[in-house]
Amino acid sequence: xxxxxxxxxxxxxxxxxxxxxxxxxxxxxxxxxxxxxxxxxxxxxxxxxxxxxxxxxxxxxxxxxxxxxxxxxxxxxxxxxxxxxxxxxxxxxxxxxxxxxxxxxxxxxxxxxxxxxxxxxxxxxxxxxxxxxxxxxxxxxxxxxxxxxxxxxxxxxxxxxxxxxxxxxxxxxxxxxxxxxxxxxxxxxxxxxxxxxxxxxxxxxxxxxxxxxxxxxxxxxxxxxxxxxxxxxxxxxxxxxxxxxxxxxxxxxxxxxxxxxxxxxxxxxxxxxxxxxxxxxxxxxxxxxxxxxxxxxxxxxxxxxxxxxxxxxxxxxxxxxxxxxxxxxxxxxxxxxxxxxxxxxxxxxxxxxxxxxxxxxxxxxxx
Amino acid sequence: xxxxxxxxxxxxxxxxxxxxxxxxxxxxxxxxxxxxxxxxxxxxxxxxxxxxxxxxxxxxxxxxxxxxxxxxxxxxxxxxxxxxxxxxxxxxxxxxxxxxxxxxxxxxxxxxxxxxxxxxxxxxxxxxxxxxxxxxxxxxxxxxxxxxxxxxxxxxxxxxxxxxxxxxxxxxxxxxxxxxxxxxxxxxxxxxxxxxxxxxxxxxxxxxxxxxxxxxxxxxxxxxxxxxxxxxxxxxxxxxxxxxxxxxxxxxxxxxxxxxxxxxxxxxxxxxxxxxxxxxxxxxxxxxxxxxxxxxxxxxxxxxxxxxxxxxxxxxxxxxxxxxxxxxxxxxxxxxxxxxxxxxxxxxxxxxxxxxxxxxxxxxxxx
Numbered sequence: 018x019x020x021x022x023x024x025x026x027x028x029x030x031x032x033x034x035x036x037x038x039x040x041x042x043x044x045x046x047x048x049x050x051x052x053x054x055x056x057x058x059x060x061x062x063x064x065x066x067x068x069x070x071x072x073x074x075x076x077x078x079x080x081x082x083x084x085x086x087x088x089x090x091x092x093x094x095x096x097x098x099x100x101x102x103x104x105x106x107x108x109x110x111x112x113x114x115x116x117x118x119x120x121x122x123x124x125x126x127x128x129x130x131x132x133x134x135x136x137x138x139x140x141x142x143x144x145x146x147x148x149x150x151x152x153x154x155x156x157x158x159x160x161x162x163x164x165x166x167x168x169x170x171x172x173x174x175x176x177x178x179x180x181x182x183x184x185x186x187x188x189x190x191x192x193x194x195x196x197x198x199x200x201x202x203x204x205x206x207x208x209x210x211x212x213x214x215x216x217x218x219x220x221x222x223x224x225x226x227x228x229x230x231x232x233x234x235x236x237x238x239x240x241x242x243x244x245x246x247x248x249x250x251x252x253x254x255x256x257x258x259x260x261x262x263x264x265x266x267x268x269x270x271x272x273x274x275x276x277x278x279x280x281x282x283x284x285x286x287x288x289x290x291x292x293x294x295x296x297x298x299x300x301x302x303x304x305x306x307x308x309x310x311x312x313x314x315x316x317x318x319x320x321x322x323x324x325x326x327x328x329x330x331x332x333x334x335x336x337x338x339x340x341x342x343x344x345x346x347x348x349x350x351x352x353x354x355x356x357x358x359x360x361x362x363x364x365x366x367x368x369x370x371x372x373x374x375x376x377x378x379x380x381x382x383x384x
Numbered sequence: 385x386x387x388x389x390x391x392x393x394x395x396x397x398x399x400x401x402x403x404x405x406x407x408x409x410x411x412x413x414x415x416x417x418x419x420x421x422x423x424x425x426x427x428x429x430x431x432x433x434x435x436x437x438x439x440x441x442x443x444x445x446x447x448x449x450x451x452x453x454x455x456x457x458x459x460x461x462x463x464x465x466x467x468x469x470x471x472x473x474x475x476x477x478x479x480x481x482x483x484x485x486x487x488x489x490x491x492x493x494x495x496x497x498x499x500x501x502x503x504x505x506x507x508x509x510x511x512x513x514x515x516x517x518x519x520x521x522x523x524x525x526x527x528x529x530x531x532x533x534x535x536x537x538x539x540x541x542x543x544x545x546x547x548x549x550x551x552x553x554x555x556x557x558x559x560x561x562x563x564x565x566x567x568x569x570x571x572x573x574x575x576x577x578x579x580x581x582x583x584x585x586x587x588x589x590x591x592x593x594x595x596x597x598x599x600x601x602x603x604x605x606x607x608x609x610x611x612x613x614x615x616x617x618x619x620x621x622x623x624x625x626x627x628x629x630x631x632x633x634x635x636x637x638x639x640x641x642x643x644x645x646x647x648x649x650x651x652x653x654x655x656x657x658x659x660x661x662x663x664x665x666x667x668x669x670x671x672x673x674x675x676x677x678x679x680x681x682x683x684x685x686x687x688x689x690x691x692x693x694x695x696x697x698x699x700x701x702x703x704x705x706x707x708x709x710x711x712x713x714x715x716x717x718x719x720x721x722x723x724x725x726x727x728x729x730x731x732x733x734x735x736x737x738x739x740x741x742x743x744x745x746x747x748x749x750x751x
Contacts, residue, residue: 018406025410025623028403036400036576039385040392042701075578077442079619080602087600114601203620209403211442211578211622232599233454234481235447252446253570255578256392334409 018332019359023153023181023309024203025210026353028261029268032208035260043256049248051263056245058266062275063198063216064189071216072241075255078180078201081213083111084236085176085197088225090117094144097122097173099130099164102154103340104178108147115232119147126342129303130159135167145174151182151306154338156348158186158306165193174221180204184275185282185308185352196221205282205308205352208261217242283307285360286351292364309350311338318374320347326370333366385699386726390520390548390676391570392577393720395628396635399575402627410623416615418630423612425633429642430546430565430583431556438583439608442622445547445568448580450478451603452543452564455592457484461511464489464540466497466531469521470707471545475514482599486514493709496670497526502534512541518549518673521705523715525553525673532560541588547571551642552649552675552719563588572649572675572719575628584609650674652727653718659731676717678705685742687714693737700733 020027041047060071074081086108090096096117098108101124112119120143122134146168151158161177168175174196179188183198184205190198196218203210215238217225222242231237240251272278286307290300299313314320320337321344327333338346349363387394408414427438441448453475457463463484465475468491479486487510489501513535518525528544535542541563546555550565551572557565563585570577582605584592589609598604607618639645653674657667666680681687687704688711694700705713716730 018408020407020409022409024620025407030404033403034401036395037397040387041385042387042389042392042703044704045695045701047695075442075444076447076602077619077621080443083600083602111601201620203623209576209578209622209624210620211576211625233450233603234478235443235450236600236602253391253444253568253577255576256570257576258578328412334412336409337411 019334019355019363020353021333021335021349021355021363023336023348023350024201026203026207026350027355028207028209029265029354031268032261032264035264036257040256040260043254044249048256048259052248052259055259055262055266056248059214059262060216062269063183063200064191065198065216065218066191067217067219067222069242069246070218070222071214072238072245073250073254073259074213074215074241075211075250075253076213077210078178078199078213079107080236081199081201081215082107082178084238085199085215086111086115086117087231087233087236088228088238089174089176089197089221090115090145091228095119095142096145096147097138097143099146099148099159100124101128101130101157101159102149102152104149104153108149108178112147126155127301127303130157132163135163139167139171141171143171143173145176147176149178149180150188151179151186151308153181153309154340155303156301156305156309156311157303158182160304161188161193165195169194174224181308182306184269184278186306187279190216190218202255202258202262206262206265207353208258208265212255212258279307282351285355285357286310288357289349289351289360289364292360296364296368298367308352309348312347312349314345314347317378318371319344319378322374322377323347323367323370326373327366330370331366333363386701386722386730387720388700388702388716388722388730390703390715390717391568393570393574393717394722395574395576396632396721398635399628399631402631403624407623407627410621411616415623415626419615419626422626422629422633423615426581426629427583429636430550430567431558432565432583432585433558434584434586434589436609436613437585437589438581439605439612440617440621440626441580441582441608442578442617442620443580444577445545445566445580446474447603448566448568448582449474449545451598451605452566452582453478453482453484454598454600454603455595455605456541456543456564456588457482457512458595462486462509463512463514464505464510466513466515466526467491468495468497468524468526469516469519471516471520475516475545479514493522494668494670497524499530502530506534506538508538510538510540512543514543514545516545516547517555518546518553518675520548520676521707522670523668523672523676523678524670525549527671528555528560532562536561541591548675549673551636551645553673554646557583557585569622569625569629573629573632574720575625575632579622579625646674649718652722652724653677655724656716656718656727656731659727663731663735665734675719676715678713678715680713684745685738686711686745689741689744690714690734690737693740694733697737698733700730
């Protein structure tokens with residue numbers, strides 16, 4: 018069994034068995050120390066030097082997206098959303114759900130976000146930009162410099178879901194003036210799913226602290242910010258994932274820190290893309306994250322069927338795309354504990370699966 | 385290191401290393417099958433035969449408590465809360481936060497809940513009873529039959545947080561007409577923290593489906609209920625915990641199912657209490673859950689200090705009590721993977737720790 022999926026991904030052996038070494042109870046100084054140490058390292062990987070500005074929730078990434086809307090937006094705000102796929106759309110839905118005014122830049126399939134898209138929104142009354150910097154649904158990586166400059170020019174909060182960009186693509190909160198970053202455990206960090214992290218700029222912390230009431234108490238960032246200096250959370254934290262995090266941060270350190278990690282992910286990504294092109298696979302032309310590669314299929318090959326053969330016959334998991342592109346696209350992730358040997362095997366089995374699906378479809382056509 | 389804490393607890397070796405065997409991606413039939421199979425077994429342990437009535441959230445138990453308030457109560461409702469400690473108080477806070485009308489039966493420390501407490505609330509306009517059937521804060525186990533009869537007589541929804549009663553004390557939703565039960569992964573199930581389960585009666589599902597809008601989309605039970613028949617969740621689930629659950633359900637089956645499990649927990653609980661009394665420890669007189677034993681200290685011995693010595697010197701973790709009783713009470717859990725040998729060791733080290741604390745306090749008094 019091998020996961021080339023987008024999250025959870027193939028975990029590292031030492032992370033997988035971390036529970037076996039035992040763990041302390043979370044209401045203890047020992048646990049607080051682990052948390053403080055790990056969060057400070059993680060903050061530094063995020064490029065955020067503000068002290069006690071990183072919180073963690075026992076919840077999925079979507080929960081952190083919603084909590085961000087609840088904590089960081091109010092009736093006086095108006096958001097602009099880059100809506101280039103399912104996760105951009107999710108931000109729109111969440112803003113709508115919470116009655117926050119917003120407009121969205123809706124990208125069509127295969128459409129690259131450019132500065133022309135932003136022009137109509139310059140010098141308007143938008144207070145915050147919401148973006149999934151890597152739109153996981155399509156693989157498009159937006160130009161963070163362009164969006165950062167836009168936010169600075171227009172004095173907007175820069176709110177980034179970096180769930181599938183962090184530790185795959187270059188990312189630095191202070192360099193790009195990011196006010197809030199959402200990440201989650203099961204993507205670039207290769208941990209068990211179930212923990213979301215949110216990192217804030219000083220300006221964003223002030224805004225959060227000025228907000229009167231959040232829709233759900235469980236999502237009240239203020240409570241988390243009060244507890245985090247002593248490494249604690251208002252409710253039971255995902256204790257074991259924090260042990261996994263500690264292990265993974267050590268792995269990243271041994272890889273040469275953020276730069277080393279990014280280099281390795283990029284190398285695997287480029288290796289896959291080269292091999293994929295060699296067997297004639299089609300990869301979209303828009304700018305791509307190094308986190309995953311979308312593979313596009315013509316009408317004669319159903320992407321979803323390929324995924325099923327790959328899984329059932331060869332025990333290799335890649336992601337479908339979902340929505341309109343479910344039969345057209347599959348997605349291969351590069352962030353997990355996979356090697357070039359694994360990629361060679363994936364390419365070989367992908368080719369076999371495609372052939373099998375094509376043959377079946379030919380037979381079906383003849384009937 | 386040994387955990388006699390209330391959750392997370394000492395996990396079983398096979399559960400701890402389950403990730404090492406590999407896991408499938410969650411958007412697959414294979415994962416759906418695991419979920420459906422496990423949830424159906426878990427439903428049966430809860431005594432609920434309604435199909436597809438058990439959902440799971442990537443969140444802590446408190447999140448499920450809040451989601452229950454959000455999904456199951458509205459402006460027409462009025463709740464009655466048994467408030468006998470920190471978790472009863474939490475229900476009160478959550479109801480207040482969401483502007484739901486409620487009254488509470490506030491128990492004093494050491495006060496047993498009796499039918500006299502319920503008398504003033506008979507034949508009133510209450511629509512729901514909220515209770516932590518085992519108030520984890522004090523260890524008091526309320527009389528479920530008495531509360532069940534009260535709800536039936538008064539035509540009230542019976543909403544039970546069984547987080548620290550399930551798999552420790554006898555519990556059966558249909559036998560006692562329970563409409564909603566909250567449990568979480570890290571208590572009786574001995575799994576990693578980060579997953580909460582909510583089980584509904586048919587009547588409660590109807591009420592949930594009639595509710596217009598929930599405060600947070602992430603907590604909308606309707607979305608979970610729609611997805612659960614195919615073993616799926618609206619957002620990324622705690623995949624690995626679902627693998628742990630499968631393993632633990634097998635362990636419970638090998639123990640002789642629910643009855644066998646309850647017998648074993650009870651035996652450990654009684655063994656501890658007998659040994660504790662032998663060394664002169666004081667255990668409260670109110671009805672206790674088998675999940676934990678509270679140990680009361682006189683003014684000459686600070687409970688919190690005892691806990692620290694036990695942890696620092698002997699690497700054994702028990703729980704403090706928190707709040708007013710922080711220096712008076714410690715709590716020892718009986719639900720984890722601990723043996724009578726472990727209990728013997730705990731008792732020995734507890735005695736040594738108490739002596740050490742007493743000596744220090746004597747020296748301090750003399751100064």
